[in-house]
Amino acid sequence: MIKQIPSPHFTKGRINPIKIIIIHISTGSLTSLTNTFTNPASKVSSHYGVGFKGEKIQYVQDVNTAWHSGNPNKPTYPFKPGETPNSISIGIECEGTDLSKAPVAQINALSELVKSLCGKYNIPCDRAHIIGHSEVNSITRKNCPSPDLSILDKIVKLSQVTEEMVSVQIPKSKVEMVMKFMLQL
């Protein structure tokens, strides 16, 4: 279940198709994130927020352009002419200060969300398309979502695993067991 809390901060529509998912860390609680995104003065937003307990909130509709990533600053992601980070992405903010230290429930919820968005928008579920904010701004956002980006490899792997497991109908409790195991790898 995804709770809807609309943010007033977005550009209506999109100038480019959705190609990638950008993951962020909010550097605070889910409540303070929601307060920021709904504060008329903040001028920032993302499409989704994911909390420590696996809570999911949608702030901006996918068809609209959320304001989460600013301009590229020494990016490692290969932008094409006419592309900006926000124009080609779905933005997901995660509660906390370092995604590599996220609780299992949060990682599971994030992986499920990534999986469903990849399916919906035909985004390949790999590290070229599931990226961190630091990969579009390696200068002033180098720790967003974490100084340790191997957590994104795990999330990508978990998103692929859930897909395979759901397709062969393994009980959800077993899927969670395997996820917990994989997070320790």
Ligand SMILES: [Zn+2]
């Ligand atoms: Zn960020």
